Amino acid sequence: MEGALTARDRVGIQDFVLLEETNEAAFISNLKKRYSKDLIYTYIGTLLVSVNPYKELDIYNKKQMDTYMGVNFFELPPHIYALADNAYHTMLTEFNNHFILISGESGAGKTEASKKILQFYSVSCPSTTLMSTVRDKMLMSNPVLEAFGNAKTLKNNNSSRFGKYMDIQFDSQGDAVGGHILNYLLEKSRVVHQNHGERNFHIFYQLVEGASDSLLQQLGLERDCQHYNYLTQVCMVWFLIFSKKTLGFQSKNNKNNYNKNKTFFDTQQRQKFLDFPQQLLGVDAHSLQEELTFRKIEAKQEQVHTHLNHAIYGRDALAKAIYGQTFTWLVHRINDSTENKDASKKTVIGLLDIYGFEVFYVNSFEQFCINYCNEKLQQLFIQLTLKAEQDEYEAEGIEWEPVQFFNNKIICDLVEEKHRGIISLLDEECLRPGDVTDLTFLERLEEKMGNHPHFRGDFRLLHYAGEVTYCVVGNNPILFLFLISHLDQLQVIMTFMLYLQVATQFKSSLLKLTEMLMAKQAWYIRCLKSNESKQPGQFDEALIRHQVKYLGLMEHLRVRRAGFAYRRKYEDFLKSSCCG
Numbered sequence: 001m002e003g004a005l006t007a008r009d010r011v012g013i014q015d016f017v018l019l020e021e022t023n024e025a026a027f028i029s030n031l032k033k034r035y036s037k038d039l040i041y042t043y044i045g046t047l048l049v050s051v052n053p054y055k056e057l058d059i060y061n062k063k064q065m066d067t068y069m070g071v072n073f074f075e076l077p078p079h080i081y082a083l084a085d086n087a088y089h090t091m092l093t094e095f096n097n098h099f100i101l102i103s104g105e106s107g108a109g110k111t112e113a114s115k116k117i118l119q120f121y122s123v124s125c126p127s128t129t130l131m132s133t134v135r136d137k138m139l140m141s142n143p144v145l146e147a148f149g150n151a152k153t154l155k156n157n158n159s160s161r162f163g164k165y166m167d168i169q170f171d172s173q174g175d176a177v178g179g180h181i182l183n184y185l186l187e188k189s190r191v192v193h194q195n196h197g198e199r200n201f202h203i204f205y206q207l208v209e210g211a212s213d214s215l216l217q218q219l220g221l222e223r224d225c226q227h228y229n230y231l232t233q234v235c236m237v238w239f240l241i242f243s244k245k246t247l248g249f250q251s252k253n254n255k256n257n258y259n260k261n262k263t264f265f266d267t268q269q270r271q272k273f274l275d276f277p278q279q280l281l282g283v284d285a286h287s288l289q290e291e292l293t294f295r296k297i298e299a300k301q302e303q304v305h306t307h308l309n310h311a312i313y314g315r316d317a318l319a320k321a322i323y324g325q326t327f328t329w330l331v332h333r334i335n336d337s338t339e340n341k342d343a344s345k346k347t348v349i350g351l352l353d354i355y356g357f358e359v360f361y362v363n364s365f366e367q368f369c370i371n372y373c374n375e376k377l378q379q380l381f382i383q384l385t386l387k388a389e390q391d392e393y394e395a396e397g398i399e400w401e402p403v404q405f406f407n408n409k410i411i412c413d414l415v416e417e418k419h420r421g422i423i424s425l426l427d428e429e430c431l432r433p434g435d436v437t438d439l440t441f442l443e444r445l446e447e448k449m450g451n452h453p454h455f456r457g458d459f460r461l462l463h464y465a466g467e468v469t470y471c472v473v474g475n476n477p478i479l480f481l482f483l484i485s486h487l488d489q490l491q492v493i494m495t496f497m498l499y500l501q502v503a504t505q506f507k508s509s510l511l512k513l514t515e516m517l518m519a520k521q522a523w524y525i526r527c528l529k530s531n532e533s534k535q536p537g538q539f540d541e542a543l544i545r546h547q548v549k550y551l552g553l554m555e556h557l558r559v560r561r562a563g564f565a566y567r568r569k570y571e572d573f574l575k576s577s578c579c580g
């Protein structure tokens, strides 16, 4: 197959394992050399390194797909299709489950990579009419999910603001027969607030720009984003656009459904805005108005005007809740239409495309969860590659010079350890009687974590990928001062309970995810961001070096070079040798 290589393909070294020198400078120089010729893929053994080209490359066409189908991994120049094809064929021969872990920071190219893989399977797997329908649905679900779950951030014009794990189900013939999506932690706060230079979820702008006049009229919307606070931070109505069926808001007087969600309308706009809930959510306008602008003092059976800030807070809470439910509903609908209910045994290839590590000027509770998730995935990578392989050599008494690596378990523990980690501390603080504020939480953090090498004062964490300061005082979620100063006691407790639930639920859903992944055979794509300004042809060496470092690529290379080139699980080897 050497003959299939063009002169261009020969630029640099295609597999870092074959580099003569294994220092960082040689590694980066090889990446740069290849990147300058639009060769964005390079291997470290079977791990694929991908550098974002920020331009369309003619390497994803049908001809390329055909070239890579059924060909041995190392026979052709590195490509994402080679990895996808190998995972698929290994699954078929070993009849086991696989997953492809796509990681990298925000804007590095993870979502694009997962789309390329899906497209490859949609062309390369055998198909019948029924299968094609399932496949079409899976492919078509992507733009819909992106519309509702992606947004422009400073780092990426199309950033995934939720985590997605998609299982593609195959039958024993290798036909793609179904799919299932698990979604994680949608960044709901974006619905009501965006950092400077960022936008709300795409769907809002798409609707205003693209909906027919009659649909806009039906929804009571105008074709101008400037009219909407949640898109421009001036006025609001957005959250009312979804149908009551979607949202699960039902009867007129079912106060429980929206009891704790209050909204504020100024006098002139009030009636206009209150018509929308009536029309779209099926809630009575008057009751909603009461709920939004009055509160009852239970002891005295009095009604008093809600403070403006309470009402705004309630309005935003309602908007976030509605959007969150809509998104969950959407994922369920997609799953209903793509899931294969036939009970015969299937194997799966899972694609994990989860938000990348991020640092913003203001980092909220959601960034905390996102970065914690990235820590967990890095830990999984370390466990499955650097640690497991070295442990195995040691256990089997194979001569081996240990490769040192930074094990981020210490950071995962800092966040999640039972009774001692930050999440436990948050839980405790939420449940503690007495005055609980941002400051008490910060004090507790400093008291308990002050000496930890990855904790700095003021809720600054030294993550594996960099230092992040989380906002505890201001208008973001873990905000105890904000809550105390603006909400009554009951709401404070309710909101604490909410964060308590979110953090703890997120922790357990990540635990489930990692357990699920550990039970599958892993393939890795490490995406690197080539520059901060999203420009084609720019290779920012310092930025790349930083990513190479924190992703542990040099350590992975050292283990790959020193370790056995071909490694297989004993059981799989036995199965294929005896029964093959």
Ligand SMILES: Nc1ncnc2c1ncn2[C@@H]1O[C@H](COP(=O)(O)OP(=O)(O)OP(=O)(O)O)[C@@H](O)[C@H]1O
Residues within 6 Å of the ligand: 052, 053, 054, 055, 056, 057, 104, 105, 106, 107, 108, 109, 110, 111, 112, 113, 156, 157, 158, 159, 160, 161, 354, 355, 356, 527
């Ligand atoms: N293989 C590629 N070919 C061409 N352009 C690409 C490729 N990969 C990424 N890009 C460009 O980079 C942008 C960001 O990529 P992508 O959305 O996949 O990043 P991400 O890692 O998923 O980020 P986030 O974590 O914020 O969701 C894309 O919108 C696209 O313009």
